[in-house]
Amino acid sequence: MDTLERPATRPVRFNDPQVEMAHGAGGKVTRRLIEGLIAPLLANPALDPLSDSAICEIEGVRFATTADAFVVKPLRFPGGSIGELAVNGTVNDLAVAAARPIALMATFILEAGLPGDVLRFEVEALAQAARRAGVAVIGGDTKVVEHGMADGMYISTFGVGQLDARAHLDAKSVRSGDSVLVTGPIGDHGITILLARGELDLEAALVSDTRPLTPLAAALLDAAAPGLRWMRDPTRGGVATALNELARDCRLAVVLQEESIPVRNEVRGACEILGLDPLHIANEGQLLAVVSAEHSDAALAALRGVAGGEQASVIGEIREGPSATVLAVSGYGGSRVIDMLVGDPLPRIC
């Protein structure tokens, strides 16, 4: 009686009468926008995998390319700001495609009335983040819109990186028995932004985790390239959404051990109070990876050896079934389905 049959994945269609904030949340509604409208109209072999980066080959060298846009509100928040986020977010999309970032471009959409020192601060933050990530910003554009039209500023980026020849990442290569790893505590970025808006009478000593993931991705490749199957940075929609996409693409089950998922007490507390699930909260400096069982220990040790990877953990494993489903099992044996994000608890998080 309690059996819920989930229909097999079928093509989604975009028939929505208007755009809602949820179309930008990274969850199911975003999927409908991209897979139901944009991807079918632009269909081509490089686009169709719909991964964080598109792979293209030029004279035998394989590159990863990615585009990103940043509309975070507020512009500055504990642990970072939009300029830094723009670099890290772009670099991270390349890093999880196993690409070494080579160059970025950045477009600034500025609002009339934006104070000059705010703009200077963000361009400096962007420059500093690019130096930290070891990548040059080689071009871009500037546009100005009327006051009140862009909430200060938006940044749009493009990035290119060279693929690591050792990597063979593909959700379809994931097998039952593989391990699921995360590089550190989840949910810091989303909860930090939520609190930074000051709309809630909640305070916590919490900072965004925004950072380049290149050192962590490189460590994984060095230690476990032959067993490294899949990587993703769980931004909007959080770990739950990234793992649901994985489960759907590999037609297997992702089974998480709830107690082994690193979450700071501040994030757990805020989520308990607000009725949110840390698994749905955005991260800007964490990497999810699926590694074969035999490479799991080496991968974990490698991540923990990188500065900022000390709390890396194996959080679950891949199983045969139930197909295309993410489950979490509690310490006392209760289990629940972890679905993709529905709706948008936290708009404009990056």
Next chain:
Amino acid sequence: MKYVDEFRDPALVGAVAHEIARAADPQRHYRIMEVCGGHTHAIYRHGLKDVLPPNIELVHGPGCPVCVLPMGRVDDGLSIVDNSDVIMTAFGDMMRVPGTKGTPLEYKARGADVRMVYSPLDALRIAQANPSRHVYFFAIGFETTAPSTALTLMRAKALGVRNFSVFCNHVTIVPAIRAILDSPDMRLDGFVGPGHVSTVIGCRPYEFIAHNYRKPVVVSGFEPLDILESVLMILHQLAAGESKVENQYRRIVPWEGNLPALKAMTEVFELRPYFEWRGLGFISQSALRLSTAYASFDSEVQFEVPGVRVTDPKAAQCGEVLKGVLKPVQCKLFGKECNPEHPIGALMVSSEGACAAYYRYVHHGEPVSA
């Protein structure tokens, strides 16, 4: 995390689960209703079905504020924000509840000024910050949230705020439980009593269930150990042939309730003669409206609302699910036309709604071992 982890301790949960298995008569099928949607959510969120013996069936009750709100009331509430220069405020739970012309979020996307608040006091602050506009709070909830609405109105009155009103949909839990007990298709062995409501009204109002209907009631907390201990206490009462009201949630719930909160409610609200509940129909003296002294803060007095009854789609069986007659998955629309993205009934909207919890957390087939 303090006050949470100790109530999710695997060893203790295992021990109570073992006690439950011993206390349950294997020859008997138990149907225990958790009245409160917060419990429904917690039961699924923590996978408690996996720890209970199969002959203990938890039946979901009517205690989900947005679920029991009929669509006509949603339309009435949303009609006010059609006036320009009006700001609607509501709890997050309300934002995706569909009215005939869309959800509050869809109104917002079309340009209406709809804002989510975490407290009615925030709504009052928005009114003070926007003196040239009218701000109303779309109030929902049982006795859990009614006192905060009452206190907000008392403050608004004391401060002389003139551009603030409340569209009041506060309901009371006891008439709903009575309606379920009187429902002919209902067979229940006991109740896991609401925890948050009882922090306000205390435990005494449930005594009629134990005395007149001879069913055990255990007021319960929301963590896995709380709910399991409450189930165990109900089993012990049933085994002893008893029916009484017990308080498992003593760390929060005083037996007599919260007297200042009750006093605030008495000052600000009066009982409506009757109110429509989705699925349960009209129930007399089951909801609150603003008293005459607060009429100038009553959105229904300040604005004309259509007051049209809207019947639920025929195929949707929200009423049966609300009363616990049907499991969510037994509804013809469940997971098909009605899903969290396109909810047809409110039970699919609120995180406390049985259908949303079911859709979100229940997996196919066998329990997954740790």
